[in-house]
Amino acid sequence: MASYSIDDAIRELAPVLGKAPAGAVSGEWTATTMQAGHSSRTGGYRDAQGRQLPEDPSYSLGIIDDVVEKLDAAASRHFNTVVIRWKKPKFPFMRAEVTLETNFDEAIVPRGPDDPAYEEAAAARRAFWQGRGALQVGFAAERETANIYNQTKWFGPHRRILAIDAPGKLILATDGLSTPWAGIADPENGVECELFMEFDAATLDEAGISNWANLLINIGDLMADGHRVARDVEKHGAILFCRLTEDYAPLTRIMLSRTADRIEGLPFGSVPVILATPISEAEIERQDLSDDWGATAARHALAKRGIRN
Incomplete structure (x- = not known):
């Protein structure tokens, strides 16, 4: 010029x-x-x-x-x-x-596309889940090609799901929500959380696993677009996060609830691991849904299922 x-x-x-x-x-x-x-x-x-x-x-x-x-x-x-x-x-x-x-x-100065923080975060998550079961090799698949800044819909390079075989159950977990965002400089672990779902291993076939993994990716998209949802889960203990399509009937909603677990060793501190649970409308029937995130109804459903948080 x-x-x-x-x-x-x-x-x-x-x-x-x-x-x-x-x-x-x-x-x-x-x-x-x-x-x-x-x-x-x-x-x-x-x-x-x-x-x-x-x-x-x-x-x-x-x-x-x-x-x-x-x-x-x-x-x-x-x-x-x-x-x-x-x-x-x-x-x-x-x-x-x-x-x-x-x-x-x-x-x-924004993190570049090859910043070592991304793989540091991925390694910390794998170490966490390996302490709870065996990771299924090859199951974690990227659901979107990152752009030139190494950003996916989760704003970092990782947008994928891990499958973990644990005693008596199968765990599906997001792998990337806590990756530091690419293209920015803020010292944050992405949206500061990861999500997981638990299933009876005997009740899911390959198609069922794929279906729930796809849903968890979509829930992760909503988390990435949301504003400090993890902090609201921590504050309320449990929240009614989003509705499910009719394909999942009689299950109608996804409830997010606090757990005691945190992933350590991430680039900017630890993050909570949040349980995502599909529930039916019957589980919150006659409950007051007017408060923030329907938290009272969510805690009621959590207690009925015997889930401690």
């Missing part, structure tokens, strides 16, 4: 930022360059008391994104954050003060 400097950016920004809302005396914005397909912008105008003023939806500051993109394309020195400051002139007809700084913040 042709040369584009900070001075060029300020010349473009000044007339646009100068159209500040009434009462604004200053403004500050922090924008990031495009990293792993994402960029961000925060900040705004402030009044004389330092309070941030609401944005005018009819007034766009897209110019900030434009100049950041131009600076990034022309940069000879790598940066990933831009801080822009605007200060109202003290007297009419004077120019406002506009400054722009570029910096490189290592803390916001």
Whole structure:
């Protein structure tokens, strides 16, 4: 790209930022360059008391994104954050003060597609389940090809199910919800949990196992899209999470419940293992479903099944 400097950016920004809302005396914005397909912008105008003023939806500051993109394309020195400051002139007809700084913040560099944290998380999960039974070799199959950033619907590279043969039962477990997300920098183990289901090994054939594994993948998709569901399970003990299709009748809902188990050794601490249990409508009949997540009804169904949490 042709040369584009900070001075060029300020010349473009000044007339646009100068159209500040009434009462604004200053403004500050922090924008990031495009990293792993994402960029961000925060900040705004402030009044004389330092309070941030609401944005005018009819007034766009897209110019900030434009100049950041131009600076990034022309940069000879790598940066990933831009801080822009605007200060109202003290007297009419004077120019406002506009400054722009570029910096490189290592803390916001997203995890790349080959970050070792992904396989570190997978190894920790396998070690956990191997302590409870024998993993069926080859059962864990990816259900989606990751994109160029190594992201699936679970935002990390792993979206799969493990099958574990335990004494008298078969366990199906998600394998990837606790993998740190690819393409971001946050020090979190994905959605901070894994799910599992338990079955009487004698009652399931190969088709049945495949059917429940597919359902567990879909429940995992809902968990990945949800907001801190694991924390709600921890808070309430049990919740009614989602409904089942008629294919599973008379079972109608999935209940998620807290267990005492946690997976240790993950990149950013331990995560809980949450039990997913299909239940029928009869199990919550005449129960109050009006509270958060139907938690009271879920705990009632849990107690009737003799499941301790």
